[in-house]
Structures are given as structure tokens and as C-alpha cells.
Amino acid sequence: MTELAAGTIARRRTGRGFIPSIHGWLLLLPAAVLLVSFTHWPTAATIIDSFFSTPKGARPAVFVGVENYEAMLDDPIFWRALWNNVVYCIGTIPASIALALLMAVFVNGRLAGRGFLRLAYFTPTVLPMIAVANIWLFFFSPSYGLVDQVTALFGAPARNWLGDPSTALWCIVVVTIWKEAGFFMIFYLAALQQISPRLAEAAALEGASRWYFFRRITFPLLMPTTLFVLVNAVINAFRLVDHIVVMTRGGPDNATALLLFYIYEIGFKFWDTSYAATLTVVLLAILAAVAIGQFLFLDRRVHYQ
């Protein structure tokens, strides 16, 4: 008797649960369709394409196995682009995060005109990358550019900053830091405002210096933000190449060719779509590995409220 009753209830519950779940699925459908057709399917297609040859005229694509990957390993420009990207990451990520944190702590304090400062720091972020690149193109131009005019005051000779393979990549690094620090600052600023001023007062009563308070309290409490910013910074380091298109086009001598820029050149300049797909798969793998690694290793050391 009880079993029977329980069975009826269970059946009724599933019966009732079916209609809402259909509703749920229907509501999800538009987003799901967009996601599948513009994100998941292209990803899958890219992976498949990387195992085929590039179709040329009447010649259709044929399955070539890992041939594209073998070609990639023998491609010195690929290695150059990958190495450039590593240098670019190391050059931009820690510096822009540190600068963002510094600016956020600075404008979070009680100082006159901080509203203006916040705006000033944030301005590079709202400018389009193309515009930013053009501004810096002028700064770096030989002899009459801002950088050379300043160094000339100290008697340094004129230099072609963007034309010299030894300095070109570092110029790009500087532009990126300038562009990204303000953006990351906003996240730090939002997180800093969540920290109760009572904590600083409690620490001040105990005689903690501002640096001690930052080291023991502020910085650990900002760890979730740092993790978030770090992931974004890494993704951006592989994703943003607009300024390279404007400033150097990967030159001189591939000194500023980043991975995504190289993919763009292969795909849309040389129309070698399979090789571009192969390089894209590598890029995706790198990003996935970095993201998973960050969340797995850093997550444990982060305090979430």
C-alpha cells in the first residue's frame, strides 16, 4: 500500500517535472544554437581541417593525417612566433598586473582629484586598439617621435625603435602594458572597495604599517581578482594582435610575429587554410592548458569570500 502510494507520487513527480524541463530547454535553445554554430562547430571543424590538405582550385581537400603538424614542427617562423609570444607574455602580464594593482591602491586612497585620476588611468582601455597603435606609432617614430625627443635631451642618438629587431617586440610590450593596466585596474578597484575600511583601522590600531597591511591583508584578499585578471591577461596575450597589424606587421624579420598574427597571415594572406587550422589547434591547446593549470594550481591558494 505504502509502496504503491510512493510509486504514484514518484510517477507524478516525473510527469510534472517534464513540462518545466521542456520549458527550460526551449529557453536555452536560442543561446545554445548560437553557441554551437559559432563556437563549438567552428572549433570542431578547425580540428578536422587540420588533418586535411588545403583545397586548391579543382583539387579538393584530402586526408593527410599529421602531415600538417610535421610541417609545423619544421617551420622556423612558427617557432619564432611561439617564442615571441612567450617573451610577450612574460613582458606584459606581470608588469601590467603589478601596475594595475599599484594604480588601484593609489586611486583607492583618500586623495584629491582621484575621480580624475581614475578616469585618466582608464582612458587607454576605452580607446580602440587601432587608435592606441597609431598614437604609439608616432611616439616611436625615429627622430621626431616623442620617445626619441625625450632621449635626445640626454644626448642619445635617434633610433628606429620599431624597425630594429632587438627593440621592436619590447615596443609592442610597452604598448600592451599601457593599454591593459587601466582595464585590470578597474577590477582591482572594484575588489578593493569591497574590503571594509574597518580592517585597515583594526590593523592600524595594532601598529601595522601600510606595507604590512597590504602584504598580509589586502593582497591575499585580492587573490580571486588576481586570478581572474591573470587568466584574462594570458588570453589577451594570445588574442590581441590589432596593434601588430598597425605598427609592425610582424616585422622586422618576424621579430614581432605573435602566434595569432602568424595564423592570420597564413590563413588570409597565403590562404593556406589547413596549416592555419593546424596552428589554431595549437593555440587553442595552449590556452586550454594555461587556463586549466591556473585554476587547478592557483585556486587552492585563493581565499574566496
Added chain:
Amino acid sequence: MARIEVDSVSKVWGATRAVDGVSFAAGAGSLLVLLGPSGCGKSTTLRLIAGLESVSSGRIRIGGTDVTDLPPAKRQIAMVFQSYALFPHLTVAENIVFGLRVRRTGAAERRERLARVAALLGLDKLLDRKPAQLSGGQQQRVALGRAIIAEKPVCLMDEPLSNLDAQLRHEMRREIRALQQKLGITMVYVTHDQTEAMSMADQVILMREGRIEQDAAPAVLYAKPATVFAARFIGTPPMNILSLGRKDLLLGIRPEDVILGDRGIEAQVESAEYLGADTIVACRVGGELALVRAPGRVDFASGAPTRLSWRRDAIHWFDAATGRRRDDVTDAPQDLIRETIA
């Protein structure tokens, strides 16, 4: 042991006079309560003593030293914040010894003092938890632990019990008072709860709009309120203030001092509220309402006629114009004397 002296201190923000010419002193090893309604300047006064705000004028001395221009760390004080201000990512133990670490106290001594404080506050089993894993009362104890481990002679508390339920609040009240007496701390304790003030304090400062309304021991505050405001702020239900047709004087009489019976002023019962140990009876006297606390359960029909009387020494006289207490009214008007029992 340190005496705290606050000497004509003011704090002005634009047009707000948050604290307005306040002077008082807390004796060494005593518990002083700052009491008053919301926004009267209690927290501001406390923060001025702590050095978290700077005074607009006046001086503050702690243990004989003028600390007015000293930073908080140099004032030899500990403080418990209303919100506890615990560091959310540190364990209970790390929160408590935070100050010792700042001051580079040796590890052995740190451990020993932590053990002592944890035992005192019953925190032994919670030392490895994070603040988010504690109940409100436990968090409060951690905040208290952080304050007392410093062994500072002065401890300031800003409504530390306001987030707790009645039961826990009652317990913590006794614990804090016991601790304060045991350690001989000079404590300044902010609250807007008169019961808390009455039960804990050696001395109560009643504030109103940035000024001191009365500075007295709890018993005096209850027995001899200096103003109508003080009279109505202390005691539940508050003191009845009746004009009884007079223009220059107000008569104050506590609900528990009014006797319901067949003698005295004529009145009509409006309502009776049974509270368990006693009943609060609201009576209409002329055009005014008077509350009477009658012991036990008293049943009255609404509109029933009754009479109110009181002992002569239970009367408080106040000046109708200034609201200040008048102890010089010895020959009370005949028609009022008539209603009192000699």
C-alpha cells in the same frame, strides 16, 4: 590601569556637529558606557578616543598622557568594532595574534598568550577555523580575543553585541563585564541599548545630538534623571511626563511607581497589556496618557474608571521650558499633593 579624560572635544563635518563640546572622564579600571539614540555621536566619540578620527577641537588624555595628536597605534588601546573587523582569510588563531606578529613578539610567547586567551574565551577548539565558519557569538569572542591578547590598559567597544540574539547577548554581557573586572581594563563601551548600559556600567554617559545629556552611575540615571530626555530614555516603558494642567512644571512618574486603586486622580483605562510578570495599563488622565506597571495579571475593561496615586518621593519635577530636573520644588501644588500618599 589608565584613566581616560576627554576635555571639551568637538568633531565637525561640514554643517554636522557630530560631537559638540563633550567632556568626561573614565576612571582607571572602570567601565564607562556611551549611551544614546542613533546618530547622537557615540561612535564618533569612540573613534576620536581611538584616534581613528581627528578632533576638531579639545584634548584627549589617556593615562595622564595627552594623546590628541598621537596615531592610533601609539595610544595604548585595543578596540572591538561593531562589525568585528576580523580578517576573513586568516584563521581564528592568526586573527587573534595579528597584533603580536606586527609587534614581532616571539613565537613561544605568542603561543602561550594565545593559549591563555583562547581558554579564557572558550575558543580552544575553533582556532583553525576561518571567521566565516563561526557563529556571530563566536566571531564576537574572536574580536574580543584580539583586543585582550594585546594586554592594553584601555579597551574600546562599539556596539559589540548588537548582532546577537537576546540569549547570547545576555551571556556575552556578563562575560565582558567579568573579563573587564578581572583584567582591570578601562573600558569605553558604546551602545544604544539601555538594558546593556544599566547592567554593565560603572558610569553612563547619555548623549543626545552630540552633547552630553547626563553623566552618572546607572542607579543615579534611573533615580534622578537630569532631563526629560534622560527620564524617558531610561526605563521600559518610559517615565510618564504629565503636565496635569500646569504651565511651568512637568511631573515625571515611573510606571512602576503608579498605584492603581480607589484613591488619587480620576482616570480611565484605555488598554491593558499582559506581559507575564506584570501588566502595562494605559490610562487617560485628563487629556494625557499615563502608563502603569501593575504586578501580576490585571483585567480591565476598556473605559473602566480607576484612580491613580503615587508616593511623594517617587515624583520627579522638570522645568516645562528647559526640560531640566527641578529638585527645588518642595511645596508641590496643592491639587497634586492631594493625590499622593504621604
